[in-house]
Amino acid sequence: MAGDEKKMHHVNDDPDVQVLSGAENSVDDEKRVRRKIDCVILPMMCTVYFLQYLDKLSLGYAAVFGLIEDLGLQGSQYSWCTSIFYFGQLVAEGPFIYLMGRLPLTRFIAVTIILWGAVCMCLAAPTNFAGFAAVRVLLGVTEGAVSPAFVTITSIWYKKEDHALRVGIWGGMNPLAQVIGSLLMYGIGKIHHPSIEPWRILFLLCGALTSVFGVVFYIAMPSTPQKAWFLTPREREIVLERMQRDREGGDKVKFSWAQVRETLFDTKAWFILLLGFIASMPGAVIFFGTILINGLNYDKFQTMLLTAPSGAISLGMLAVAMIGCSILPKYRCLVLILVTIVPLVGNILLLKLPLSATWGLVASSWLASCNPGILVMIMSLSASNVKGNTKRAIVNTYFFIGLCVGCIAGPQLWEPSAAPRFFSGVTMGLSCWKRDREQGVDSGPVTAYAGEDLTDKEDVLFRYIY
Incomplete structure (x- = not known):
C-alpha cells in the first residue's frame, strides 16, 4: 500500500482529489495540451457537424430548384419530407443509446458517417414522394448518433469550463x-x-463529401485520450489528470442498468428533453425560409443569395452567446434566456409586417432563424451537468428525442401553400420562444460518492454549472 501511495499526489491541497504520480501540471502545460486537442479533435468534429447540417439544409435549397415539381409533391408532402427524416432519427435513438455504451464511440460514429453519406447520395435517385420519403427515413437513422455522441466526446476531452465554447464552435x-x-x-x-x-x-x-470524410474520421479520430496519436505519453497523462480533477471518467465501454434507473428518476434529465422539444419546434423556419423568400417574388438565384445572410446572423448570435458564457460562466441559463429574444422578435415581425414590406419580411426571417445558438447552449449544459457513461448517453439522447419530436411536429404547421405568410408556423414559433424564456432547469446540486464511472449524483466532488 505504501508503494501505491507514493504514486499518487493531492491536487491543490485537496485530500479528496488524487492523480497519478509526477509533477503537478503547470497552467502552460495544460494550455499547450488543450491547444493540440483543439487542432485535431475539434476540426474533425466541426467538419462532421458542418456536413450534417449541409445535408439537412439541402432539402430547402432543392425545393427552390425544382424538387417539389420534379417529384410531383402536393399538399403537405413537402412538409412530410422534412418531418419524416426525424422519424428515422427517433427510431434510431433507442438502439444507439445501447451501442454507444457498448462500442468504441468514435469508431461507431465513423461507420454511421460513411453510411449516411451513401444514403444522402441515394436522395438523387427517387422520382416520386414515396421513394424520396423512404430514403429520408434511412438518412435520419444513419445520422441519429452523431449529435449525442459529440456531446459525449466533448465531455471526454474537455473540462466543464471549456464546454460552452467548444460546443459553440x-x-x-x-x-x-x-x-x-x-x-x-x-x-x-x-x-x-x-x-x-x-x-x-x-x-x-x-x-x-460526407462518406470520404467518414473514412478520414475513422482513421484519424482517437477513441480515447490514452490512444491520442498526436499527444506524447506525458501529454496523455496531463489530459487524464486534468479530466480526473474535473471529475470526468472518460469513455467506458460498458452499459450500466443502475445508471438507467437513476436517469429515469432524474428531474434534470427530463428538463433537457423538454428544452430540446421547445427549442426545436420553431426551427422549421430554417427549412421553409427559402420558400418564404421565394414566395416574395424573388427568383431562385436571388432566393439563394438572400438566404445566406440568415446563417451569418445566426453565427453572429452564436458568438454573442459564447461571449456571454465566458463573461457569465456560472449563469449559462441566464444567457440562454437572453438569446431567445432575437428569434422571438423575428417571429413577431413575420406575423405583423405587411406582405408589401418584402425586405422587412426577409430580414425578419433571418432573425427568426437564429435558433442554433439556443440549441448549442442546451447541449453545453447537458455536457457540463451529466456524468456517467450510460447516463450521459441517455440524457444526450433525451435531448435529441425532444429535438426530433419538435422537428417532426414543427414542419406540419408550415404548409407550402401558406407561403409566404406561414401564419400557423410563425404563431407556433412565437409561442415556443415565449415558453423557452419562462422555462428553467432544476439547479439543486446533488452529491454522493466518488469512484470510477460514477454519475453526477454519485460523485461528491462533481459540481453542476448553470
Whole structure:
C-alpha cells in the first residue's frame, strides 16, 4: 500500500482529489495540451457537424430548384419530407443509446458517417414522394448518433469550463452550413446539364463529401485520450489528470442498468428533453425560409443569395452567446434566456409586417432563424451537468428525442401553400420562444460518492454549472 501511495499526489491541497504520480501540471502545460486537442479533435468534429447540417439544409435549397415539381409533391408532402427524416432519427435513438455504451464511440460514429453519406447520395435517385420519403427515413437513422455522441466526446476531452465554447464552435457549423450551402446551391444551379437536375447534383456532392470524410474520421479520430496519436505519453497523462480533477471518467465501454434507473428518476434529465422539444419546434423556419423568400417574388438565384445572410446572423448570435458564457460562466441559463429574444422578435415581425414590406419580411426571417445558438447552449449544459457513461448517453439522447419530436411536429404547421405568410408556423414559433424564456432547469446540486464511472449524483466532488 505504501508503494501505491507514493504514486499518487493531492491536487491543490485537496485530500479528496488524487492523480497519478509526477509533477503537478503547470497552467502552460495544460494550455499547450488543450491547444493540440483543439487542432485535431475539434476540426474533425466541426467538419462532421458542418456536413450534417449541409445535408439537412439541402432539402430547402432543392425545393427552390425544382424538387417539389420534379417529384410531383402536393399538399403537405413537402412538409412530410422534412418531418419524416426525424422519424428515422427517433427510431434510431433507442438502439444507439445501447451501442454507444457498448462500442468504441468514435469508431461507431465513423461507420454511421460513411453510411449516411451513401444514403444522402441515394436522395438523387427517387422520382416520386414515396421513394424520396423512404430514403429520408434511412438518412435520419444513419445520422441519429452523431449529435449525442459529440456531446459525449466533448465531455471526454474537455473540462466543464471549456464546454460552452467548444460546443459553440462545433455547433456553429449549423449557421456556417446555411451560408455556404446557399452559395453552393447558387453555383450548382448555374450548371445546365441535360440529364440531371441541379438539386440531384447537390445531394450527390454532399453525400460523397460526407462518406470520404467518414473514412478520414475513422482513421484519424482517437477513441480515447490514452490512444491520442498526436499527444506524447506525458501529454496523455496531463489530459487524464486534468479530466480526473474535473471529475470526468472518460469513455467506458460498458452499459450500466443502475445508471438507467437513476436517469429515469432524474428531474434534470427530463428538463433537457423538454428544452430540446421547445427549442426545436420553431426551427422549421430554417427549412421553409427559402420558400418564404421565394414566395416574395424573388427568383431562385436571388432566393439563394438572400438566404445566406440568415446563417451569418445566426453565427453572429452564436458568438454573442459564447461571449456571454465566458463573461457569465456560472449563469449559462441566464444567457440562454437572453438569446431567445432575437428569434422571438423575428417571429413577431413575420406575423405583423405587411406582405408589401418584402425586405422587412426577409430580414425578419433571418432573425427568426437564429435558433442554433439556443440549441448549442442546451447541449453545453447537458455536457457540463451529466456524468456517467450510460447516463450521459441517455440524457444526450433525451435531448435529441425532444429535438426530433419538435422537428417532426414543427414542419406540419408550415404548409407550402401558406407561403409566404406561414401564419400557423410563425404563431407556433412565437409561442415556443415565449415558453423557452419562462422555462428553467432544476439547479439543486446533488452529491454522493466518488469512484470510477460514477454519475453526477454519485460523485461528491462533481459540481453542476448553470
